[in-house]
Amino acid sequence: MAKRADARRNSDAVLEAAAAAFVAAGVEAPVRDIAARAGVGVGTVYRHFPTRADLVVAVYLHQIEACAEAGERLLTEGPTPFAALARWIDLFVDFLVTKHGLAAALRGDDPQFESLHSLFLERLLPVCTRLLAAARESGEIRTEIGPFALMFGVGNLCAGAGVPDYDARTLVSTLVAGLRA
Amino acid sequence: MAKRADARRNSDAVLEAAAAAFVAAGVEAPVRDIAARAGVGVGTVYRHFPTRADLVVAVYLHQIEACAEAGERLLTEGPTPFAALARWIDLFVDFLVTKHGLAAALRGDDPQFESLHSLFLERLLPVCTRLLAAARESGEIRTEIGPFALMFGVGNLCAGAGVPDYDARTLVSTLVAGLRA
DNA sequence: TCGACAAATGGAACCATGTTCCGTATCGTA
DNA sequence: TACGATACGGAACATGGTTCCATTTGTCGA
Structure with a gap:
């Protein structure tokens, strides 16, 4: 019905x-x-x-989808897989820093945000996994960081965006730079 | 009296x-x-x-002091200023990841934790500033990240330690590696 | 030793927020 | 229009922070 x-x-x-x-x-x-x-x-x-996560998911679903699709595209367009990964992470960061408190909510300790967590894992993690694997295969990356840890770390760096003297983008760039051995 | x-x-x-x-x-x-x-x-x-922060401060004061003092020492002992910075950050990370929830509390948005924030700023930030400046002067670092942003970023990466497949230490190491241009 | 007074105590009470539940109102259909 | 299913609203309950003050308890001078 x-x-x-x-x-x-x-x-x-x-x-x-x-x-x-x-x-x-x-x-x-x-x-x-x-x-x-x-x-x-x-x-x-x-x-x-x-749950609150259902609301958050509903509000941001389109943007999360767009981010996921961009990942597929960047991989074919980018000059190198590593460049594609870096660009995709930029998109991810842009998404997070403009959503007050979203990054903080992603830290998983609150069962309240379970379904939000699930969505990120289901939709974005595979994208990150592909990009990271491609970059690794092309020999541009030499580190044992997995896709989940990378996304989680980037998310963490985006938490607290808005604090004066703290620019999440610069920190994330530095982290990504550190992926090259 | x-x-x-x-x-x-x-x-x-x-x-x-x-x-x-x-x-x-x-x-x-x-x-x-x-x-x-x-x-x-x-x-x-x-x-x-x-305030809760007063309690937290009282409980961890000794360890924070020890961390601050270690910074001064590492600078004179380390092979290079960058190595000293890296080691000091390791100490800082060790301190944070063993204190459930402390890193998350450091994200400044809660006025509740003001005095904790103050202590970190007053006691640890100067140490980080000196180490970072020394590393920069020795030419080992080429990035515009300031001492506050660095500490804040490291703190953020330590939030959510305890999640499976997420190792804050590895991420922080990668971030520090990225400081070299 | 003892009385008086300031310091310290405990926990009831209040506020804010999340969450549940059910009597009532409303929709859609026969 | 009448009726059953659906949806609504907000009171009520749970949890956790915070305040307040009547009561208790150290401490010190006499």
Whole structure:
């Protein structure tokens, strides 16, 4: 059976409200605030998005997809596999640093963000794995860092973006530079 | 006027309980738990340590001091300033990864941890600054990363230590390797 | 030794936030 | 229109930080 019209309307309203709240207050914005913005009760938010991660996923799904697809493309376009990897990581960093608190949320200790974690793992990790493997095969990289650790590390470096005197991009560039032995 | 004897006794008990709680549940251990471990009321905890950061600082002060002093020493002992920097960062990482949640707490967005932040800045940042400057003068480093960003980045990489397939030490080593141009 | 007073205590109470639950309202269909 | 399924809202509960003050307890001078 199709969803009821009011259900879809509310679902959309919550999504929009969440997107706005995330921009204003980060991905940890209080559920009550999101509900209030959407003009619904908290129960309705939970009905449509059982966990916060579901909301985050819904809000950023398109951008995550785009990032994943860009990876495939860069590999064929780039001058070398390592260059492709570096560019792809730049895209990944751009995505993370513009989402207040997202990088911090990716640190896995909170079961709350399980499905977000899953999405990153399922969609982005394979891309990173291919790029990294290609760069390794071409002999441009000599390090034992695996794709997961690399993504996790880059994500960590992006946490706390916004602090004065701290530029996540420069740090990530340095890390990537360190991948060449 | 000197502190009353019972006050000192309770202060010590809280400190000890906090140290145990931090090991068991990380530096975000509930205040109530710490109070219960110490056999005092929560009010007593707050009396002696107004913020959580004060507790953390008190518990780890010795180790932070030791790390700072090691920096001075390494500079005179090391074969090169860059080697000294690398070794010192190893010490710093060892300190952080063995303290569940400490690295995460260092990300500055929580005003709760202000005094912890201050201590790191006051005690460790000068050490890092000297080591980095020495390495730069000796021509071993060519990057625009400042001492604060470096420490912050290393701290970030240490957050989430304990996750399978993620080794903070390897990532930090790679980052440090990237400092050489 | 003892009384008085300041210091210290404990935990109830308050706030903020996440989460659940169910009586009520609404939609879609027969 | 009437009825059953669906969805809604927000009160209520859980957790954890923080404040406050009536009560207890050291300490010191007499």
